[in-house]
Structure formats: structure tokens, C-alpha cells
Amino acid sequence: MSRPKINDFVIKFANVNGSGSASANQLFAKSILRMGVPVGPRNIFPSNIQGLPTWYEVRVSEAGYLGARGGVDLMVAMNPQTWDKDLLGIEPGGYLFYDSTKALPPSKFRDDVNIVGVPLTELCNREYSDPRQRQLFRNMVYVGALCALLAIDIAEMEKLIREQFSSKDSLIAPNIQALHMGHSYASEHFDCPIGLQVRRSDQVGERIFLDGNSAAALGCVYGGATVAAWYPITPSSSLAEAFERYCRNYRRDRDTGKNRYAVIQAEDELASIGMVIGASWNGARAFTCTSGPGISLMQEFIGLAYFAEIPAVIFDVQRGGPSTGMPTRTQQSDLLACAYASHGDTKHVLLFPEDPHECFEFAASAFDYAERLQTPVFVLSDLDIGMNDRLCEPLVWDDSRAYDRGKVVSHDELEAGAEFGRYLDVDGDGIAYRTYPGTHPSRGSFFTRGTSKDRYARYSEAGPDYRDNMQRLLRKFDTARSSLPKPVIREAPKATKLGVICYGSTSAAMTEALDALEADGLHLDHMRIRAFPFCDEVIDFISDHERVFIVEQNRDAQLRFLLVNECALDPAKLISVLHYDGTPITARYIIQEISQDVAALNAKPKKKVAP
Amino acid sequence: MTYISKPKLRHPHLKTNKFGFTHRDYEGAVSTLCAGCGHDSISAAIIQACFELDLPPHRIAKLSGIGCSSKTPTYFLGNSHGFNSVHGRMPSVLTGANLANRDLIYLGISGDGDSASIGLGQFAHSLRRGVNMVYIVENNGVYGLTKGQFSATSDRGSKSKKGATNRDSAIDMVMLAMELGATYVARGFSGDKAQLVPLIKGAIVHRGAAFIDCISPCIAFNNHPGSTKGFDYVREHNEAVNRLDVMSPRETITVDYQAGEVEEVTQHDGSVLRLRKLSEEYDVHDRVAAMHHLQKSKAAGEIVTGVLHVDREPDDLHANLNTLTAPFNKLTEKELCPGSPALEKFNASHR
Numbered sequence: 001m002s003r004p005k006i007n008d009f010v011i012k013f014a015n016v017n018g019s020g021s022a023s024a025n026q027l028f029a030k031s032i033l034r035m036g037v038p039v040g041p042r043n044i045f046p047s048n049i050q051g052l053p054t055w056y057e058v059r060v061s062e063a064g065y066l067g068a069r070g071g072v073d074l075m076v077a078m079n080p081q082t083w084d085k086d087l088l089g090i091e092p093g094g095y096l097f098y099d100s101t102k103a104l105p106p107s108k109f110r111d112d113v114n115i116v117g118v119p120l121t122e123l124c125n126r127e128y129s130d131p132r133q134r135q136l137f138r139n140m141v142y143v144g145a146l147c148a149l150l151a152i153d154i155a156e157m158e159k160l161i162r163e164q165f166s167s168k169d170s171l172i173a174p175n176i177q178a179l180h181m182g183h184s185y186a187s188e189h190f191d192c193p194i195g196l197q198v199r200r201s202d203q204v205g206e207r208i209f210l211d212g213n214s215a216a217a218l219g220c221v222y223g224g225a226t227v228a229a230w231y232p233i234t235p236s237s238s239l240a241e242a243f244e245r246y247c248r249n250y251r252r253d254r255d256t257g258k259n260r261y262a263v264i265q266a267e268d269e270l271a272s273i274g275m276v277i278g279a280s281w282n283g284a285r286a287f288t289c290t291s292g293p294g295i296s297l298m299q300e301f302i303g304l305a306y307f308a309e310i311p312a313v314i315f316d317v318q319r320g321g322p323s324t325g326m327p328t329r330t331q332q333s334d335l336l337a338c339a340y341a342s343h344g345d346t347k348h349v350l351l352f353p354e355d356p357h358e359c360f361e362f363a364a365s366a367f368d369y370a371e372r373l374q375t376p377v378f379v380l381s382d383l384d385i386g387m388n389d390r391l392c393e394p395l396v397w398d399d400s401r402a403y404d405r406g407k408v409v410s411h412d413e414l415e416a417g418a419e420f421g422r423y424l425d426v427d428g429d430g431i432a433y434r435t436y437p438g439t440h441p442s443r444g445s446f447f448t449r450g451t452s453k454d455r456y457a458r459y460s461e462a463g464p465d466y467r468d469n470m471q472r473l474l475r476k477f478d479t480a481r482s483s484l485p486k487p488v489i490r491e492a493p494k495a496t497k498l499g500v501i502c503y504g505s506t507s508a509a510m511t512e513a514l515d516a517l518e519a520d521g522l523h524l525d526h527m528r529i530r531a532f533p534f535c536d537e538v539i540d541f542i543s544d545h546e547r548v549f550i551v552e553q554n555r556d557a558q559l560r561f562l563l564v565n566e567c568a569l570d571p572a573k574l575i576s577v578l579h580y581d582g583t584p585i586t587a588r589y590i591i592q593e594i595s596q597d598v599a600a601l602n603a604k605p606k607k608k609v610a611p
Numbered sequence: 612m613t614y615i616s617k618p619k620l621r622h623p624h625l626k627t628n629k630f631g632f633t634h635r636d637y638e639g640a641v642s643t644l645c646a647g648c649g650h651d652s653i654s655a656a657i658i659q660a661c662f663e664l665d666l667p668p669h670r671i672a673k674l675s676g677i678g679c680s681s682k683t684p685t686y687f688l689g690n691s692h693g694f695n696s697v698h699g700r701m702p703s704v705l706t707g708a709n710l711a712n713r714d715l716i717y718l719g720i721s722g723d724g725d726s727a728s729i730g731l732g733q734f735a736h737s738l739r740r741g742v743n744m745v746y747i748v749e750n751n752g753v754y755g756l757t758k759g760q761f762s763a764t765s766d767r768g769s770k771s772k773k774g775a776t777n778r779d780s781a782i783d784m785v786m787l788a789m790e791l792g793a794t795y796v797a798r799g800f801s802g803d804k805a806q807l808v809p810l811i812k813g814a815i816v817h818r819g820a821a822f823i824d825c826i827s828p829c830i831a832f833n834n835h836p837g838s839t840k841g842f843d844y845v846r847e848h849n850e851a852v853n854r855l856d857v858m859s860p861r862e863t864i865t866v867d868y869q870a871g872e873v874e875e876v877t878q879h880d881g882s883v884l885r886l887r888k889l890s891e892e893y894d895v896h897d898r899v900a901a902m903h904h905l906q907k908s909k910a911a912g913e914i915v916t917g918v919l920h921v922d923r924e925p926d927d928l929h930a931n932l933n934t935l936t937a938p939f940n941k942l943t944e945k946e947l948c949p950g951s952p953a954l955e956k957f958n959a960s961h962r
Contacts, residue, residue: 009881017823026912033962071662105753119762119765122667135764157789162769170742173788198683204961204962206958207962208961208962209961209962210961218957221947221948221949222948222949222954224942224944224948225710226710226942226947227710227711227939229707230702250953251947253935256935257933257934258934259932259933259935260934260935260939260942260946260947261934262710262934262939263932264706264710264740266736267732267733267735267736268705268732269705270700270708270733271700271702271703271732271733271736272705273695274696274700274702274703274704274707274733275704275706275707275708276707276709277696277704277707278674278694278703278704278705278706278707278708278709278711279707279708279710279711279939280707280711281671281694281707281708281711282707282711282712282940283711283712283939283940284707284709284711284712284717284939284940286710286711287708293785300697300700301697301700304697330667358775370649370738394958395954395958396951396954397948397950397951397954398949398951399951403943403944404942422911428645435692436692436712436940437669437672437691437692437708437712437715438672438692438712438714438715439669440669441667441668441690442669442690445669445690445691445692445693446692446693447684447692447693447694447695448692448693448694448695449694449695450696451695459685510887514743522925611756
């Protein structure tokens, strides 16, 4: 037998949706974290509540690679519906873990895969009489068996069970009992540990384990959002729900019991964005969260917010489109829909968080950008980071940080005689001053409208007034360019003419791919873009390289389109690496695509020979 | 067309209200609607209602959608912030604005195209949420700005100016509002200002979702024989069930009525709605009976006007959401941000 793989393998659980496997699987992933070994878990689930297949994949990586890897080293095959496909997914020399209660013919197995059969159903039937208990505890029994097989410290698992059920004491003992039942069986019947092992390490450190939607929701709490309006849509619903949950905890007045927040589940996405615009117009920080189809529905209102210059924060947790597309799969395919949302000449600020840590940070700062720039700001995350727990740097907040409420004229300033023109560019940055409704009895009121107007907000269809306003909006967009998060650049250890660009959730797979390519002697400088409109650093990076790969999770190379369109770059040097089958991009895929291109480039062109 | 402001000149002896404002302080820009438009009469009624209630003009926010009616907020309350939003979506913008600052008075102006067609959903949901607002539909049964198409409130069988007959049945906004839980429902007629001004005042002092369906003839496209929204037709078929007087909390009641003739409903700010009954059987508090009466009258071709329903104990969205009494837009980092120690704890619970 080959050497054991230690702290570097992929285990995948194939389950049936609704069978209660999710919490057991999550405990399994956390137990490895508690041993100081990084894990990257992913839920792969159908658009369904009960009955269809669902998978939970755990990447165990001491090196800290949290992106999807591709391939499976240990398959926990708990779903007969997907058995054949699950079996095929196992890497040669890998392991198949299954419920051996009922004997299966040899044709159901593979010769190049190690088989670990545990009679889970039999064990549970012997122990429990209630059918639901038999099903639920079966999950804990296999987790116990895995602890033995992979050398996971069972004490860590017991501790996690105690934490998990701290409010339901009565569940602790039976879960621990089930855990031990599986552990004992595996210890007695197999040579433990097997060729995949978890060994205690110190690679987790201070990092936290959190999903991007929760992180973004908490960012909204810290960023001072008081109004949330939303309409349920996967994969964004958990963001609104988390916001409400955190608000109940952090935003309820201790003395009066009154809420310092309002969450409205609206009748549709149009009403959601309408409420956000109304609230922001009136001086509250407000947001909505949605996914691609919701963005399509909001288009008209987004144009109004752009043209009437009203702040709005919009989270788009992207999924596979177009239309209902693949609602439970991940993509980065809404860039263009958001960047140029609405009719007429519009363009918008986009932020691309890479993980929950940035989801939190960008959520909080999105309100600053929206109010400073008086315009809609989109935070573009995706299902991969939005709905999966991801190991990331702890969330940070500087208590001296003040909200940037932007240019707002107060009652006293109006009283002192400040000149007020709602669309007057006083400071030359394209951003005019606004007032909140009800500020002053006789000064500072204005009419907000989607129709064209002059600098004093008076209705005007005069061509020069319209042009003047549209030009100022461009100046404002230029101001945005330099104030948004800068790209993160990683230079290769050796000088190189090759560059690679990625954004958002691709970064985990990208880091891994760069390390591997580097180890192989292929050096690339890397830039992770974090915002649109693009700042000078983005253009400089591309100008400094002869060939630049742009890695995206969509079909149409949407970021590349934005770069070519907005920065007047030579498209010939921008090479797309596109992954869009709904699964998260892997390092393997990036490595393969880039290596192939570079190999073709290095191959000497064949001499033409006359026939 | 561009904006025309009104000259500031005024008569030196104009009557002032409690705050020293004259009627003129509640006006807006010069109307650009057709001369004689019913909507201008509604604007005038709003101006008078706000003047008589001594409201500081800047404490009112006026919001609208798109259409002739939605243009009118430019023509009244020039010292108020206004928001001309997108077609049929005023209710959501108003809802958001109301959440941000519960201290202002929210006046939503819409039309029958804006609220009964493209915006029917938002109309419905803002009422069922109990947003504290005055929602006025200036109802002329026709698309004016696009030149005379039928709207969803046009009666079946009514004729367009070009002679076409409307085949679809009409949406009755009052019936919908009653059904959806509006806590103050009235119908007025732009041709009867004496009736309309108190209806608007009553809606303003009511805390909850107040809806007024105001029949407002379109003199350009819907004021001809065969129309059921023209001046003559509405006058002939108008059945007022009551007359309303709105008394401010401090006002002494000077007029005496016979016992049983007048009903008083006290609003949360102490204002009193005094309802003089014109119809024996009509009970504004009995939602079900009122709806029955409205259906019967409608079948008989009558247009019922007046206060049609008042809930004695209205709820509003802020009460339902249990929100702070201070406006959200006054809150700062201090009240909103949980700070770094709470975040440390949060981090610790996610390891």
C-alpha cells in the first residue's frame, strides 16, 4: 500500500436531501478544524426540499487550499440513487464507505478502490426502535466510524456535540452514544487508521468558519443598515434571514424592547428595491439582497436611483443563469447585468468579495460608498461563498470608524444661507449635495425625479441641461474609480511577462493553481480585482504584461468584456479561462487551461513544406 | 416644457394659520395640466387641507408614480420634498421612506393607470402592510398622458372619446382597499371641494393606511357622453353617505346636531372626525356591511362618496414591526454599530 495521505484529501458524502445528514456532516468538518487542519466544505444540493440527492464535500488541506479540488479520495455513499456515479468519482486507490447491511453484488464495486462496509442500518435497528431516530443517528454512527478510520480525535467530536446541542441537553448523550457505536465498530473491524489521516496541526490559527451570506448580513448590521427589503430567492435568502437574526440580537433596545431596524419581506424584487430607494432617499441606510432574476426585475428602479442619485446597496448572490438556470449552483454571470443595469446610459459600482471576511467588510463599506457617491452599489458574491462555510480571517471592526454619510446639508447650514442646488457640482468631483426631506421649513427642499432636470432639480427637457447632468455623472464615476478597494497583486518570484486576473470566489482555487504552476516553473503575476469601475492599478497591471489570463466563472467572459470596453485595452492579449458548469472552479482546471495555452505558445511553429 | 415657478406676490391681508403660513405657502409651481383638469382641483384641496390643519409644509413628503396625476405634486407644497418615482411603484418608495423617518406625513399621489394596472400589486401590499400614509388615486378612468386609452377603472360598456366601447370589467379601488385592510377609506369627487377637503384632512390625521379614491374627470379624453367618469355623469350619480368635519384637538365644537345624527371618531393625535350621516343604514365601522352597501349601490349605477370606512383602532407598519419611536435616519454609529467587543465574541463563536 502506498504512503498514507495526511491532512490532504477530499471526502464526499452522498446523501438524500432531508435525511438530517447536514448537521452531522458539518460536525465532521468542524472536528478537523478543531484539530488545527484547514477544511473547505461545500454543499452541493438540488432545487428541492426532500428526496433528491445532495452531497457534502470536504476538502482537507493542511496547505490551506480551500477551493474545490476535483476528484474524491473517500466517498461516503449513503444514497443508492447516485451510487453508480458516486463510485465512478473516486480516485484510483481511494476509498468507498458504505452501509453494508444489505449485501451488494461485486459488480457494484470497483477493483481499484478500497471498500469499507459498515452495517449502519443493522447497528441502528438493533439500538433504536423509532424510525426517525434510526435515520438521524445513522448519520452520527457513520461520523463515529469515520473518526476511527481517519484518526480524528473523538474527544473533539464529543466537545462539538456538546456545543451543538447546548440548548437541547437531552440530545447530547444519545448522539455521543451513536458516535461511539460507529467508532467501536470501525476500530474492531478495520485496520485503523486507513490511508487517509488527519493529524493535529496548527494551520487554522485565529481564522473563523463562516458563510458569506451571514458575514454580509453582519456587515450590514455593523455598517448601520436599518432597513432591509427583500424577496426570497436562492442563494440570497439566508442573507436577509441572517440580518434579521443578528438584528434581534444586536439592535433591540434593552430598555424599551423596540427595534432599531426594519425588515420587510416584499411582494417582489421591484418592491424590494423601491423600498430601499425610498428609505435611502429619506436618509436611512438600506439594502436588498437577491440573485440574477431579481436583478433583472429591478432594472427600471436601478436606472432611477442612478439618474436621481439615490444611494442603494444591492447584494447579488450569483447563481447559474439565465432565467431559472441552475438555481442551486454557482456562477459569476451577473457582472454585465449589474455593471450596466437599466436602460439609457448607466453604469454602476460593483464590489467583488473573495470570501466571508470580505463579504463582511464590503457589506459595511458598501453603505459608505453608496452614500458618498449617491448611487447604487452592487456587492457581487456567489453561491459558493454565500452559502458555504469558509475558513477565513476573523472579522475586524475599528471602533473609531465613522460612517461616511456623504454630502448632506444640515438644517443649520441651510439656515446660515448655504447655497443649495441638488445637482450642483460644488466640489468638482461630480458629487452634489443633498438634503433629507423635512430638514428646513423654507430652504433645501427639492423634487426628486427620473426625468431630466437642471442643476437646481427643476424639471427641464433642455438639451444642454440634460448633457450637463450626464457629464457630471461621468465625473462622479471617475471619482468612484479611485475610492473603491484596490486590486490585490501577487508578484511571481521571478520576473514574468505573463499575468493572470481573477475576482470573487475564484481566489481560493487561484492561489492553489499559482502555487502549483510556480512549483512547475511557470511563473505568473496575479491580480485579484475587487471593484468596478477599474482603477489605474488594474490598467497598469495589464499594460505591464504581454499575455494576461482572465479567469472567470461564466461563459461570456464578462469581466474581460468590461475591461476591454472600459479601459480601451488590446483584446488580443487578454486570454479567457472560463468555467461555467455550475460547480465551483478548481485549481486543476485553471492549471490545465493555462498550461495548455502556454505550451501551445512555446511550441515552435511548424515550417511550411511545399507538397 | 420646463418648470414655471409661481410669482411670490401676494395680497397683504391673506389669512394666516397657526404657524403664520398663508395659503400661498402651501402652493407649488404653476400646473402644466390641461385647463379645467380635475386633478388641479384635488391639488387645491390638498393645499387647503394642509393649510387648515396648520401643517408645517416641510414636514410632509409627497410621492408619486408616473402619469398626469403623478405630475401634480409639483403643483402643491413647494416647500416639501417630492419624489416622482417610476410607474406604479410609488407605494414601495413611500413604504421605504416611511420606515426611514416615521415623523413625516406621507402623501402618495397616484392615478388609476398607476395604481389599478401596472401598480396594482404595490397598491395592494402597501395597504395590507398598514403603511401610515395618505394614498390618493386621482381616478379618471383613462390614460391621459398617452392620449385616451381605457384604464382598468373604466366601467364595462363605457365609451372612449373615439367611440370605442370598453369590454373589460372595472377594478373598484375602494372595494379593494376595504378588502385589503385599509383603515380609512373614502371616495371623493374633484368637482366637490367642500366634501373633498375634509376627506383629505381626515386621511392626514388618521394613523394608518388611508386611501382616497377621488373621481377626477379628464376633460381632454373622458368627459363626453357615454363616459362614466365625466363631470355630468358623476354629479348625476353621486350618492354621498355622510359629510365629514375634521376638528383639531383644540377646536371647540360650535355646531349642534340632533342626537344620533353625528358620530365622532377620535384619532390618535386627538383630532376628531365628525361624521354627519346622510344615509341611515351606512355604518363606516362595519367593514362587511359597508362593502355590501357599496356593491348594491354599484349595481344600481350609483357612485358612493364620503367616508366609507374608518377603523376605530388602526394599526400601522411601525407598530407591527415594533420599531423605535425615533426616526431611523437620526440614528448614528452609537445606536447602530455593535462595536469590536461584540465582534470578538462573534469570531470566537465561529471557531
